[in-house]
Amino acid sequence: MRIDAPVILIILGKFSTTCCEMQKGKFPCCYRDQMKIFLQDEVPVVSGSVPFVNVMELTNGINSSVCDAKILLNATFLKYGHNYSCHGFANIPKCGNKMLRIDLLLASSMTGFSFHVGDSRTNNGYKGDASTQENDAEFHSLGYQHLLYGSDKCPDMSMVMSGLLGTTSATIFVGNEYIRVTNNQGYEYELCSKCLFALNGQSDSEGSENEVIFIGLNRIIDSPSHRVGTGVCGAVISWACP
Numbered sequence: 001m002r003i004d005a006p007v008i009l010i011i012l013g014k015f016s017t018t019c020c021e022m023q024k025g026k027f028p029c030c031y032r033d034q035m036k037i038f039l040q041d042e043v044p045v046v047s048g049s050v051p052f053v054n055v056m057e058l059t060n061g062i063n064s065s066v067c068d069a070k071i072l073l074n075a076t077f078l079k080y081g082h083n084y085s086c087h088g089f090a091n092i093p094k095c096g097n098k099m100l101r102i103d104l105l106l107a108s109s110m111t112g113f114s115f116h117v118g119d120s121r122t123n124n125g126y127k128g129d130a131s132t133q134e135n136d137a138e139f140h141s142l143g144y145q146h147l148l149y150g151s152d153k154c155p156d157m158s159m160v161m162s163g164l165l166g167t168t169s170a171t172i173f174v175g176n177e178y179i180r181v182t183n184n185q186g187y188e189y190e191l192c193s194k195c196l197f198a199l200n201g202q203s204d205s206e207g208s209e210n211e212v213i214f215i216g217l218n219r220i221i222d223s224p225s226h227r228v229g230t231g232v233c234g235a236v237i238s239w240a241c242p
Contacts, residue, residue, distance in 0.1 A: 031097065035237040037071055039218060044069040052076040052097045053237055059219070067107045067233035070219040074121075075100050075237070077176065077199040077211040086178040086192040099175040100213060101240035106168055110231030116140040116216040117174060119151075119197040123214065123221040127158065134205045135198035139172070139179060140220060141229065148179070150195030157195045163187040173240065174213055176200045 031051055038045040044058045053075045061069035078097045104115065113125060118138035125140055127149040137151040144164045150157025163183055164170060170187075173180040176199040180190040198204070199211045214221045217232045 031239040033238065037217065037235040037237070038233075039069040039071065039235070040064060040067050040233040042069065044071050046071070050075075050237055050239065052078075052239075053100075056214075061218075063230075066109065066111075066230040068218055068228075068230040070223075070228065071217045072219065072221065072223070073215045073237065075213045075215070077213065079200050079211060080176060081200075086176060097239050099173055099178075099240055101236075101238045102172040102174070102215065103236040103238075104170045104172070104217075104232055105234035106164065106170060107231045107233050108168075110141065110144055110164065110229070112143070112229030113216070113220045113227050114141040114218055114229040114231040115172075116220040117172060117179075117213060118221050119199065119210075119213055121212075121214060121222065124223075125220045125227055135202060135209075137196045137198070138221075141231075146181070148191070150193065151198065154193075154195030157193070161189060163189060 033050045034048050035050045035053055036047040038047070039061070041064050042061045044060070046055055053073060055071065055073055057072040059070035061067070076097065080098065102117070116123065116125065116138065117140070118136065120136035120138070123136055123138045125138070127138065134152045137149060139146065139148045141164065144162060146161050146164060148159040148161070163181060167183040167185050167187070170181065170183040174197060177194055177196045178192050179196055182188050197213060199213065201209050201211065203209060216223060217235060218229050220227045
């Protein structure tokens with residue numbers, strides 16, 4: 001799938017406006033910065049920067065007709081404190097670097113691991129991370145399905161969904177113990193659970209606590225050569241209010 005860069009900017013721009021509303025003057029404004037990622041050519045391109053979001057690896061693609069260039073990023077979250085609950089998260093503005101928004105432009109065909117989001121640097125798909133973190137929840141695609149796995153604290157939590165069929169764009173919102181997924185066909189999924197991403201200083205029996213999310217596009221986070229994917233042609237990363 002070949003899409004010129006200006007077209008990607010126009011398409012993604014529709015989905016990348018951050019929420020920056022003030023509620024009775026009590027909440028700070030969200031960061032307006034955006035990082036635009038282009039993966040439709042052999043060489044991946046990143047434009048712009050976002051506070052607390054870093055590019056870790058860029059990998060050239062082999063066949064630009066399927067969007068297979070790859071990128072790995074991380075994002076560091078601001079703690080809420082000890083009284084935090086994710087219930088009602090979507091209705092109460094939590095500004096600053098507390099909710100990450102990932103807007104994806106998708107090809108008509110998706111294969112393998114097109115995207116991967118997790119809170120362990122060694123997340124490698126299917127609920128695995130080589131036992132380096134107890135807090136290792138992950139969310140990844142597999143073709144047109146997407147799979148959500150809880151951390152080691154919730155060994156029985158796993159879900160399989162099919163919200164990417166026939167869609168050209170999707171948005172993933174990630175927060176502490178929270179995920180929301182939408183697409184341009186009206187799909188909506190939201191979950192608040194202590195089994196999800198531990199981004200508020202939660203204890204970890206296997207590794208150190210952290211407030212970091214990792215994002216792989218057209219690859220998994222800790223990427224063995226056979227766990228890669230195609231189909232994410234572009235992305236916009238931003239911090240957003242719920």
